[in-house]
Amino acid sequence: MSERIVHCRLLKQDLPGLARPPYKNELGQKIYNEVSKDAWDRWLKDSVKYINTYRLDLASPEGQKFMLKQAAVYFGFEEGELAQTAFVPRDDESK
Numbered sequence: 001m002s003e004r005i006v007h008c009r010l011l012k013q014d015l016p017g018l019a020r021p022p023y024k025n026e027l028g029q030k031i032y033n034e035v036s037k038d039a040w041d042r043w044l045k046d047s048v049k050y051i052n053t054y055r056l057d058l059a060s061p062e063g064q065k066f067m068l069k070q071a072a073v074y075f076g077f078e079e080g081e082l083a084q085t086a087f088v089p090r091d092d093e094s095k
Contacts, residue, residue, distance in 0.1 A: 003016040003017070004016065004017040004019075005017065006033065006034060006035065006036055007034070008034070008035055008036035008038070008039050009034045009035060009039075009075060009076055010035060010036070010039040010042075010074075010075055010076065011036060011038060011039050013036075015036035015037070015038055015039075016036060016037050016038075017032065017033075017035070017036055017037065018031070018032050018035065018036075018037055018040055020032065022040065023068065025068075027068055027071065027072055027077065030075075030077055031071070031075060031077075034075075035075055039075070043071060043074055043075070046074070047067065047070070047071070049085040049086075049087040050066070050067065050070055050083060050085060051067075052085075052086070052087075053083075053084075053085040053086040053087070054066065054083070066083075070082060070083060
């Protein structure tokens with residue numbers, strides 16, 4: 001079975017897509033259709049910053065709603081700005 005190729009809206013190239021939609025809603029289907037595995041992996045890594053900053057409970061409706069909104073903005077499906085995080089990049093040059 002060959003990999004499914006999508007034109008990734010985030011990385012602007014044709015890349016392997018996800019095996020299945022990540023969410024069981026319209027956003028999940030859009031991500032499945034237009035986001036590559038590489039871009040999705042980036043989102044998973046970046047999403048930890050929101051979970052830690054806002055101490056999100058992803059089992060709660062509020063936590064899920066917040067993360068779905070951030071994902072929609074991250075991938076450009078919705079207009080808006082991403083929420084601020086407490087993440088501060090490490091300055092390797094000073095060490």
